Structures are given as C-alpha cells and as structure tokens.
Amino acid sequence: MSDDRLPIGWIGLVHDLRLALHSAHPTAAITEMTADRGWLHVDVDDSQLGPAQRYQLGRLVQGFVTQSLHTCGCCGSGHGRDRGTSRVVTCDGCEKEAICDA
Numbered sequence: 001m002s003d004d005r006l007p008i009g010w011i012g013l014v015h016d017l018r019l020a021l022h023s024a025h026p027t028a029a030i031t032e033m034t035a036d037r038g039w040l041h042v043d044v045d046d047s048q049l050g051p052a053q054r055y056q057l058g059r060l061v062q063g064f065v066t067q068s069l070h071t072c073g074c075c076g077s078g079h080g081r082d083r084g085t086s087r088v089v090t091c092d093g094c095e096k097e098a099i100c101d102a
C-alpha cells in the first residue's frame with residue numbers, strides 16, 4: 001500500500017473508494033494507488049474473487065477513476081479540468097490562485 005504520492009485533493013475520493021470497495025468486496029485488497037497523468041490508477045488484488053465479482057469490482061473502481069478526472073487535485077472540488085501541463089487536474093479557483101504546486 002502506497003498512496004503518499006496522490007494529490008491532496010483526492011483524499012476524499014480515495015477514502016470513498018476504500019469504503020465502497022471494502023463493503024462490496026471485503027476480500028479484495030488495494031495494493032497500490034497512484035496518480036498517473038491526471039488519472040487515479042488503482043491496483044487491486046482480486047485473486048480471492050470469482051469472474052463475476054471481478055467484473056463488478058472493475059466497474060466500481062472505474063467509476064472512481066472517472067471521477068478523478070474532474071476532481072481538483074488541490075481542493076477536491078468536482079470542477080477540476082485537465083490543464084495539459086500539470087500532472088493533476090485543478091479547478092479554476094486553484095489554477096488562478098496557484099496555491100497548489102501539484
């Protein structure tokens with residue numbers, strides 16, 4: 001488990017993902033979460049699950065990954081946009097203030 005490289009604004013998103021995953025698939029374990037070019041990248045050990053459960057788990061994770069695409073990596077608002085240059089998406093407010101060096 002190493003998620004220390006994730007943008008601070010994604011803490012809420014990651015927290016929700018952990019909760020949802022744990023309640024839906026208690027035997028699955030998140031092995032790694034990283035920010036990969038503005039996307040949340042999640043590796044899960046789903047070796048305990050059957051094919052149907054793995055499919056459900058994939059859908060669940062994908063939903064959060066999609067959400068990460070417009071979640072500001074600085075303040076966590078849902079208004080983030082890809083700036084093309086930075087590693088994470090930021091919302092207009094944070095981009096303007098430049099308070100986040102992500």
Ligand SMILES: [Zn+2]
Pocket residue numbers: 072073074075076077090091092093094095
């Ligand atoms: Zn923001």
